[in-house]
Amino acid sequence: MNKTILSLLLLSCITAQAQVAEAGKPLPEWKEGYLDLHHINTGRGNAAYFVFPDGTTMLADAGELDPTNPRTTSKRNTPMRPDNSKHPYEWIAGYIQQVAPQQYNKGIDYALITHFHDDHFGSYYPGAPMSSSKKYVLTGITGVGTLLPFHYLLQRDEHYPVSMSTILGRLPQDTHYKTTWSNYQAFIQEQSANGMQLQYFKAGSATQVHLLHRSYPDFGVQNVKSNGLIWTGKDSSVAQHFPPVDSANAKTWPDENALSNVLLIHYGPFVYYTGGDCPGNVFLGDAAWRDVETPIAQAVGAVDVATMDHHGNRDAVNANMVKTLQPAVWIEQVWTADHPGHETLIRVISPYLYTAKRDLFATNMMEANELVIGPLVQQSYRSTQGHILVRVLPGGHQYYIIILDDSKPGKTVKAVFGPYEVKAKN
Structure with missing residues (x-):
């Protein structure tokens, strides 16, 4: 390749990135055809806001x-x-x-x-x-x-x-x-x-959440899990993961985290996973069925971007999930020094679970984590502070990670990573 062609290609890439977002400038507005996945940091818990390619919106x-x-x-x-x-x-x-x-x-x-x-x-x-x-x-x-x-x-x-x-x-x-x-009940009433229409999240459904303004045949939202029902990966069929519950024995009741709703967002070949606070590591004294991540991963398969279950806490993001999902990007929504657990971070970056390159992004990493875990935090994360936007380009073949300044109101871009090429799925 001669220098002229290489220069033109580099210029084209830089221009495309500037159109998507540019550090130090306001975030360019969503445009029809984009899939925007915002992970909003307040320091007080999780919030994510999605804008689908037709303008349909969703808060998670x-x-x-x-x-x-x-x-x-x-x-x-x-x-x-x-x-x-x-x-x-x-x-x-x-x-x-x-x-x-x-x-x-x-x-x-x-x-x-x-x-x-x-x-x-x-x-x-x-x-x-x-x-x-x-x-x-x-x-x-x-x-x-x-x-x-x-x-x-x-x-x-x-x-x-x-x-x-x-x-x-x-x-x-x-x-x-x-x-x-x-x-909460007074609000609903x-x-x-x-x-407002209140609905129970339907595990296995690929139609409950759908586009409202115009059709994009290559876009969809797949409901994966709700309570103990987990999608099998085929059609809309689900299987009950938890054993029968004894209403008189609280030890047989799954805890709230294990009941989390889980979904996938597809756009062309691009796949995004988010799963609330699902646990996957079974500690001493835990029932084996508290591992809900393993059957979820079996149904989901490989993805491009995944949020860390339970904020990357010690009981989540197990080895089966890491080696099955194999995302190029992990997103961690942080609000305490428990996020991430040291052993969780080791699993997420381990080349023994998958060899492909991966980038980690956190909304609000604490100094306490860096002091306890050590230099592995800075070595592993591309960004540790700010709102995290995944902007998927029309068609779903490329996406960027855009970090927005969370220290003041507005939508000033701190950094831009990408473009990432969507990987081919088996």
Whole structure:
């Protein structure tokens, strides 16, 4: 190849990257045909916002930890991002309003709660702002859904493994979680009266979440898991992973993390995985069926981008998942020094589980992790601070990872990685 052709190719590549995003400048707007996967960092839990190629939108979780809990503001947890001048739900909604397709920016089409933990759907706390009706407080999903109304709200069926009333009945009368659950139910009641549709997430379905504005035949969302039902990888068939539950014996009940909803997003050959807080490592005393990652991985196969289950905590991202999914990009949503577990990081980067190159990105790595784990953190991650956007180009053959500054409002680009070429699937 002569120097002239090489120079033209390099110039073309640089120009294409500048059109997608350029460090130090505002993020260029989503354009029809793009698939944008935003991982929003508030320091108080998970939140991801997806813009599909036709402009259909989806929120996956909106966490908000209780700021009156001493742990939340301790050195063990991450600080609020950008700052404490607004509540986390306000920062999430404000971010979404900046990046949403303007022609469809009248709310959010789909909102998914992966499971009912406060860092994924919000926590009641004294002093939280009240809704205008005074029927519930604004926190996490209830706050975002009030500012940006949901068309569909998807959740797991709360009657499994036993009814939520049975679970709550085992807790002390004044427990914090009871108030959080009552608050969430009040939100559902009011928003349903205003047109929101509540649906149980259907494992195995490839049609429950679908494009609303125009057809892209090479795009789809595959529901993989909900509660104990896990997609088999064929058609819409599912299998029950958990053994029969004894309603009188709580030891037979799967925990909330193991009940997480899981989904795949396909765009042409591109595949993205996200799985809430699914566990995969069975510790001493655990039932073998607490490993839900192994059957999930068997159904899913290889992907291009994967979020780390349970924020990369010690009980998740097992060896079977790592060697089966083999993503080129791992994304970790961090809010505490538990993320990642040292052994989890070793598995994720291990060449013995797969040899292909991989890049790691974290939203909010803590100094404590770097001090305890050591230089392996800086050696492994391409970026450790900021909102993480996966921008997939039309057709799904290439994508970029774009890091956005989370230290101030706005959507300033910090760094751009890529283009990544989508790998051929078996």
